[in-house]
Amino acid sequence: MNNEDIKLKLQTIRNGDMGLLETFWVYFLAVFVVLSFGAALLGPFGEMLSLAAIGWTVFMLFPVFKAADKYQGAFVWAILAKVGMVVFSGAVCIGALIKVFSVFGG
DSSP states (O other), rough: OOOHHHHHHHHHHHHTOOOHIIIIIIIIIHHHHHHHHHHHHHHGGHHHHHHHHHHHHHHHHHHHHHHHHHHSSSSHHHHHHHHHHHHHHHHHHHHHHHHHHHHOOO
């Protein structure tokens, strides 16, 4: 894959054109899980992967919402994807804040 292919793929994901199932489960959750497990396995050296997982979560919030808006299947799946993303993103951000305050707050 060259740079143009990667740009095109990211643009397709960002626009929510990959479909809800693929956007949520493959491009959001699977990538997040891989980054998080990698960070856990690397211990203190995995902080960059943790930051990447947080950044990926924030980035994927909008593509999942766009894919849910375009979803042609049962309405409940689109709503669950949106609610799941809000809850998951909130939990990731709260977890990050707790980690930062535990490191810098003593």
